[in-house]
Amino acid sequence: MVNLKIAILGYGAIAREHALSLPRVGQGPLGVDIYLFGVMGRLLAPTRAFAEEFGAAVATTDLDELLADPSIEAVIVCSPTDQHAEQTERALRAGKHVLCEIPLATSLIETDRLIDLADRSELQLMVCHTQRYAAPLIEARRMISSGEVRPRAMVSRYLLDKRENVSWTGRRRSWTDNLLWHHGCHAVDGALWLLGAEATEVTARATPPDPRLRIPMDLGILIRTTGDQIVTVAMTYRAMPPVQDYVVIADETTLIYANDELRNHERVLVPAANLGSYDTAALDRQNSDFFASILTGNQPVSNAHSVRPGMAALQSAQDDLDRAETRPGGA
Numbered sequence: 229m230v231n232l233k234i235a236i237l238g239y240g241a242i243a244r245e246h247a248l249s250l251p252r253v254g255q256g257p258l259g260v261d262i263y264l265f266g267v268m269g270r271l272l273a274p275t276r277a278f279a280e281e282f283g284a285a286v287a288t289t290d291l292d293e294l295l296a297d298p299s300i301e302a303v304i305v306c307s308p309t310d311q312h313a314e315q316t317e318r319a320l321r322a323g324k325h326v327l328c329e330i331p332l333a334t335s336l337i338e339t340d341r342l343i344d345l346a347d348r349s350e351l352q353l354m355v356c357h358t359q360r361y362a363a364p365l366i367e368a369r370r371m372i373s374s375g376e377v378r379p380r381a382m383v384s385r386y387l388l389d390k391r392e393n394v395s396w397t398g399r400r401r402s403w404t405d406n407l408l409w410h411h412g413c414h415a416v417d418g419a420l421w422l423l424g425a426e427a428t429e430v431t432a433r434a435t436p437p438d439p440r441l442r443i444p445m446d447l448g449i450l451i452r453t454t455g456d457q458i459v460t461v462a463m464t465y466r467a468m469p470p471v472q473d474y475v476v477i478a479d480e481t482t483l484i485y486a487n488d489e490l491r492n493h494e495r496v497l498v499p500a501a502n503l504g505s506y507d508t509a510a511l512d513r514q515n516s517d518f519f520a521s522i523l524t525g526n527q528p529v530s531n532a533h534s535v536r537p538g539m540a541a542l543q544s545a546q547d548d549l550d551r552a553e554t555r556p557g558g559a
Contacts, residue, residue: 232522239275246511267282303319320353358511368476371483372422373424378478378480384473384474391441404443412449416459422474446465
């Protein structure tokens with residue numbers, strides 16, 4: 229049996245989901261012994277606790293020490309958003325395949341540099357666009373790509389409650405989120421991937437940074453696509469209760485993805501899997517795709533090249549926000 233030694237960077241909520249996923253994926257059709265060998269984190273005590281819980285042999289705060297181990301095949305980057313690009317680059321330069329949590333980077337320049345580095349190194353670079361592996365959205369994309377549904381417009385909403393700097397598990401963070409490059413990456417990539425399109429025009433507006441968290445808490449993005457569709461992205465970190473949905477508007481029907489199910493104007497098309505607060509089945513399909521790509525050399529569904537259109541749209545949104553700050557009256 230093939231053995232794959234994996235390292236995880238980070239010990240937060242999503243790192244835990246990945247650690248739990250490894251044995252499930254290894255016991256699946258891949259027939260591979262996948263296990264967590266090393267963990268790197270900001271603080272040594274929680275890093276050691278995480279490593280001990282999941283049976284990892286190495287716990288360290290030194291990324292270079294971890295990457296120097298030649299037995300580690302791949303790294304899963306679960307660190308704060310602004311560390312993703314640097315840590316991914318260091319892992320690729322150390323000869324490791326990388327599965328990076330969303331977003332891959334916080335600029336298109338960084339994205340392109342990482343794509344080029346992975347290509348030249350002949351390493352797999354995949355990004356955790358886990359929604360691409362969710363059964364309801366897979367069906368929605370099939371309906372659109374087959375021509376069964378021909379979208380005219382789409383609305384993507386990420387309305388979250390992040391007025392307190394805590395994770396979805398209630399754990400207080402040492403870092404603040406990024407509405408555009410984190411949750412905006414989900415919303416924009418999800419829309420463009422479903423539509424099978426790229427952005428041709430992007431407009432964005434945000435409220436001034438919150439005085440306490442020092443980040444914008446409300447954001448709107450308007451996108452015209454290569455299919456001449458209009459995508460409206462509405463985002464906030466002030467919503468009570470949180471709402472996350474996609475609405476695809478077509479002449480034939482309206483597709484609505486909400487509460488982990490897909491429905492049209494008449495009925496439920498794909499019911500929710502009733503997996504609790506996190507779609508572990510989608511995560512396992514995603515991670516299995518990553519490990520299969522290492523074994524076969526085939527490109528995974530959310531390979532770095534495939535996520536570039538969304539990153540380009542986000543860069544255009546960032547550029548528009550930056551220009552708005554210089555206009556009279558600001559954004």
